[in-house]
Structure formats: C-alpha cells, structure tokens
Amino acid sequence: LSSKKTDSEISDLGEEGWIRLIRKLVPQSSSRVLIGLGDDASLTRIKSPLISTTDLLIEDVHFIRELHPPRLLGRKALSVNLSDVAAMAGIPRFALLSLGIPPELKRKELEEFLKGFLGQAKRFAVELIGGDTTAAEKMTISVTVLAEVAKARVTLRSGARDSDAVYVTGHLGDASLGLHILRQGKKPITRAPGYPYGTLIRRHLDPAPRLELARDLSRIAHAMIDLSDGLVSDLGHILEETGLRRGRTLSAEIETSRIPLSSAFRKYFKLTSRKPLPDPALRFALQGGEDYELLFTAPSSARVRESLSELARKHGIPITRIGVLHRSKTFFIRLFDPFKKELVLPEPIFEHFSKSRSPRKPEP
C-alpha cells in the first residue's frame, strides 16, 4: 500500500467516510429490510426457498480498470449476478457488495462505481443490504445476490432431455470480441460517434441480464444456464449436470452456421452467410465468454417454436435454435459446419483454470 496520497484518493475518504457515502447514495429501504447497512449483519424478509448466488471479480483477471468506466463496472458487478438469478428464472431481491479498494482509486471513481451498481439495483428492484470494504492492491469486487423463486418454478442446468433442441438468446461472441477490440485500442471508446464496434465493446462493459425473458422461458425450457464461460463450456455444464443429477447421458450436435452473430461481429470478420466461419470468428462465438445470454434446451415442436417466436418479439431479443441433444453412452459435443463437416476446435473444449476469464491471457 502506497503512502503517497492526494486529496481525492480513497485512503483519505476513510472507512467511516466510505460507509457514510454508501448510506447517502442508498435509497430508503423497503419494508422487506428490517436491518440493512450498518449492523454486524442484515435482517430481511424473503420467501423460502431462497435462491443465492455469488461472483468474484478481480482487476486484471475479469476487467481492466483503466479501460472500464467505473459506472459501467459497478453495473456489470451486479448484472453478472443477476444473470445467474435469471438462469434460475428467479426474482432478485437483495445484494451484498464487498470491495477491495486500491489506495490510488479516486473518490470520484468509487462514487461512480457505486452509482452504477445502485442504478442497476434500482432498475431490477434489488436492495443493497450489506457488504464489506478493505484495502487491496487490485480492485476486488464480490457480490452476492439473494432471490425468490417465481411462481414456484426454477429452471436448472440438469433438466435436459433426449431430443431436446438447443436454443440461445441474443448474439454470441460480441462480449469477448469487444474486450479484444478494447484491449487493442487501449482506451474506452464506447461513445466515439460513428465508431463501428462500440456495440461490441458495450457488450463486454455492460452486459444485460435477461431476467424478464428468463421467467417467461421457464414455462418452456427443460434446462437453462447463463452464458458466462462460453457456449461450449456452458453447454458442457448442462450435459454434465443432467448426467450427474438425473443419470441421463446426452450428447449435443451444434450447427455452427446457426449460431446467431450480430451485424457488428459479422462486419468485424467480413463474414458472408455462405461460407463456414473462419477460425478466429468461430472461437469467439463458441468459446468467448461473458455474453450473459441464456442457453436452454426445450422441445423442438412447432408449438414450442411458435411460443419462442412470440417471446422473442415480446422482449425484442432473438431466440435461435442452434442444435439438438441425443441420448449417448458418454457425453460430448459435436460441432458441424454448414456442409455437415465436423469441426475440431484447436484447444481443449473445457478451459483451463489458470486461463479462465483472464483478459490478460491470449485471446481465444
């Protein structure tokens, strides 16, 4: 910890000052909150069964502080947890926020971070009820979200069935490609007018949790997960959990030409619809993480497809069928190009621990 200080550095704010800042910015709590910030623990009213999820974000592993506007970083810290709640089709209620704060962080940056977090909380009716703060070398963000079950229905990873179709919401690969572009540019350029890849960068900086869509999908989906690790890894999680919990061994066939790609993504790789995806594009789309879209399995019947089209229109988010599941002896994922030729990914399908989610590591 540096002993060098300026007026605006966080070490001069003090822990007490930081708590006062939070209390100033946090809105009046609802009647669900009996004890919020300021005691040893919070005390809240919430329905059982309780959904709980937590994510840990560390500077230079999950985000690059100089390239991530603090307001969007605060928003993302909550969004990635809300995305996990979405994958369960839950209704988020409360959040706990712990921060490790580097001494050189400006008070203004911290305030912006908090405003981003609290703005997103307000949008989804989530209340900040607790947390912890400490000094740290790298900015460290740990968020826990507590949620209720909507209409006594949750969607799990483990519910996939033989002959289910595999669907995804939105577009894949944008967030990881956005990070790649952001790193090349070395500065946040989301607001530059006419800059063609702003939408890609925005998808990395400010992912949207699909909470409302997920609750509608829970009436249809057999299994659901949010896309945080990348399509291949996350589909692997569905197959693995279905095997572990239901004893159902399934394999997946994915038609890579069906993977939904945004126009900005296509433009970046100069893609035309006829040709198979070139290798780098394929890897961003299949293995780039952090799109925070939903991946789910459901019947491929005409009735289901019609319902999904309606939901896509209602929420303004595309829903695309990209493959199918089959019963099999072991679980595996096969990828096919538009000419039914099987593709082999140059890297192992499951990411290695030391590389997972690390923006400083070589790109996919």
Next chain:
Amino acid sequence: LSSKKTDSEISDLGEEGWIRLIRKLVPQSSSRVLIGLGDDASLTRIKSPLISTTDLLIEDVHFIRELHPPRLLGRKALSVNLSDVAAMAGIPRFALLSLGIPPELKRKELEEFLKGFLGQAKRFAVELIGGDTTAAEKMTISVTVLAEVAKARVTLRSGARDSDAVYVTGHLGDASLGLHILRQGKKPITRAPGYPYGTLIRRHLDPAPRLELARDLSRIAHAMIDLSDGLVSDLGHILEETGLRRGRTLSAEIETSRIPLSSAFRKYFKLTSRKPLPDPALRFALQGGEDYELLFTAPSSARVRESLSELARKHGIPITRIGVLHRSKTFFIRLFDPFKKELVLPEPIFEHFSKSRSPRKPEP
C-alpha cells in the same frame, strides 16, 4: 499470472478439477438444500427473516499466507462470518465461498484450506451451498453466511441505553499481539512445545466465534457487536448506531484497568496488576482488532451480573464489566487509568481506511 507450472500447482488442477475436489469433500447435504453446488445458483429452505453477512479477506491485507497454516486460514474465513452471526444472536445455516487463487498455490494447500473451512462448517452445522473461483495474484477469500433468527430475537448495535454497563467476553488484544509476534518470528510456531506465546498466535490464526454464548447473552444484552476492529472502534459503532437509529446520544467511560487480559498477554508485557498499562499494551488491548469476542451493553444490576457470572461459568468464557454509558450531548469515549486519570490515545480513535486491518502496516 505465471506460466511456470509444476505438477502440484493449482493451475494444473483446472476449474473443473477444483469443482470436483469441492464436491468430493463436501458432505451429503441436508433436506434444507434443494439445489447446492453445481448450478447457476443454489436453492435452499431457510426461515424468514433472514440474517446475511459477508466478509472479504485478502492476502497481505488480512493474512500473510506463508505464516498462516491453510487449514486454519480456511477455518478463520468461516469463523469471522460466524462471529457476525453471533453478534446478532443468530443460527448460521449456509455459506457461500468465493476464492481467488494464485497460480503458485499448491493443490495440497487448497485442499487443506477447504478441509479447514468445511470442518468448521460441520462443527456449527453450516452447509456450503455455492461460490465462485477464479485466478488471482493475491489469495482472495469472500465468504457470505446466511442464518436464521433464534427464538425471534436479534441483538443489534443500536440498542444501547443510558446507564448501561459495558461488558466484553474473553480477553482483548491477544489476536493483534499474536500477529505482531508471528510477524517477528516469520514462521508459524504454534506447535512448538513450551513456546510461551503460542496461545496469542493461535488467537490470530484461529479465532473462535461465540455463537452459543451470544444466543444466551441475547436475553440480557441491549446492544451487541463482535470485536473485529478493536474495542474503541467497535464501541464507537454501538454508540453511533444507537444515535443514528434511536436518536439516543450516549458517551462511554472505560476503565482500562478492568480490560480483561490473558496471562500470556500480561507475561509478554511484564505487567503487574498495580501499575497503569504501558502504552504499547494499552494500544493492543484497546485498538488491536480481530479478537472476535463479544462487546455488549446491559444493565449493571446485581441480578444481571449474577446471570452473566452463570453464563461465563456455563460456557467457560470470562465476561467482564469494563465501563459504563451516559447520556450526553455528543457521543464520545473516555478512557481512565486505575487512578481515575483520563488517557489520551496517541492516534485518532477511528482507524483510517488505508490502515484498517493491514498486517503489513506499522503495528498499533
């Protein structure tokens, strides 16, 4: 992140391997756990109102990895959260554990850490239901604990009253003095036979959450907090919260000669009972944090004192009256030596953010 690897380094375990390790070590879950580890979020049965608390521990800020046996570190990571639950007189049920893992951490160390965490969880009937893992430069531990209210009664920081006596459990200053000794020795020496300060070091490495005692105290205490920041800071929190939430402005008078000190602590500073505490001893006792004892206020009536003596005997933990609260115009804490002389602490009473809980910084 280093690219140098050996067989036993964690980067070779892989995230999937780490999840398999956790699943291997986590015992069969109870019927309270509908969905535990392995999905996007957990789903559990718990009574409302819900107690929730979270703590963030970072290497070189809260602990020194080379000096902290990993099994005890795992235990402490849970204990400090259980201590917050104790301060509310709650019954802990579930824990979420997020870990940032440096690439050089050995698989064996991680397994030991997890065993320490799970051993303490088992002891207090807490179930591990979720978490997150990622690479990190410094080992980073974020724990959230969810708890129920015992007999519809919680104890808050904000309940202090005029004329209350101030009480503490156990001995103060041991943990911070233990850390000081540990740093001088530069190696963990808890098991060395005949080493006189092992108990002090142990109090830093492995604090005991006072859950059962706290639930008994909740029938008597008006306000309660666990001692994580140090006596003066934590008593300040009680006064501040009582002022904020109840509009009651109170000041405290503490008789420093009444502060309970362990025989090891007295031996280290060569203390006799007659003389005022020398400055360094005073500062460890008053401002050294992390004792995780309970600080509470309650009437000083003979009946209450008798009840507290009984509880002290029942739990084998001393309970000591160290001062008194008075109504006042502003809130403040006054400290007196055995000759009723007022003491002035050389440093501001509330710790500065950048210094709080940092073992690398100058000692108190």
